[in-house]
Amino acid sequence: MGLRRSIRKQTQVSIRLATHLLSEESPNSNIVFSPLSIHVVLSLMAAGSEGKTLDQLLGFLKAKTTDDLNALSSRLVSLIFADGSLSGGPMLSFANGVWVDKTLLVKPSFKQVLDTVYKASSNQVDFQNKAVKVPKKVNLWTKKETNGLIKKVLPAGAVNNLTRLIFANALYFKGSWSEKFKKSKTKDYI
Known part of the structure; x- marks a missing residue:
């Protein structure tokens, strides 16, 4: 799966997470979360999973294989570790x-x-x-x-x-x- 398509799918997952989190909060509260962190941890979990658990994680993250998740995460992690400060x-x-x-x-x-x-x-x-x-x-x-x-x-x-x-x-x-x-x-x- 190409990088752009993977990022598009990750964005869809992030929007779904944000929608869920914001629907649980009162309208006057602030919430901060990192879709990237959630994606990386769930991808990490998928890398160590198999069977039904793996299928559920792949379905939630909109990926076909752990190789797709690992490729995207590898690219993102390398960009993040290139600290711009x-x-x-x-x-x-x-x-x-x-x-x-x-x-x-x-x-x-x-x-x-x-x-x-x-x-x-x-x-x-x-x-x-x-x-x-x-x-x-x-x-x-x-x-x-x-x-x-x-x-x-x-x-x-x-x-x-x-x-x-x-x-x-x-x-x-x-x-x-x-x-x-x-x-x-x-x-x-x-």
């Missing part, structure tokens, strides 16, 4: 990570996709005996990978001994508006 562009930090219970086997083919396509950190952890320590590990990883811009993605107690797998994505974006807001036309709402 050094050339005066926006500041961007993007990180993907996977934490797998040490009792589960990670297939070498999935590990290769994690490393090469998604540039994801993969970690074996002991959810069964040390679940309370895992959020701290995930948060330390996030802080390190985003140069301290994001300090916490999991609250204490977010995982327990029934947890087997965590997919994490951290995205930080800071840019300037091409046209600044006129201060006289803004209001603070508390």
Whole structure:
């Protein structure tokens, strides 16, 4: 599938997500989400799935194969990691990570996709005996990978001994508006 077609399909998924999220919120609330982060994490999950789960993920993401998802994600991830802040562009930090219970086997083919396509950190952890320590590990990883811009993605107690797998994505974006807001036309709402 061509890049333009893949992006068009990803845009359709993003609009569907936004429509769902906005319909759940009150009309006076603000919501921020990253369709790209959601796409990357779901694509990562698809790369490690098979059977009905894979079919459902592919259907939701409007893709025929994991190869299609991996090709798009590889292209997007390489563009994102080309942070424009050094050339005066926006500041961007993007990180993907996977934490797998040490009792589960990670297939070498999935590990290769994690490393090469998604540039994801993969970690074996002991959810069964040390679940309370895992959020701290995930948060330390996030802080390190985003140069301290994001300090916490999991609250204490977010995982327990029934947890087997965590997919994490951290995205930080800071840019300037091409046209600044006129201060006289803004209001603070508390």
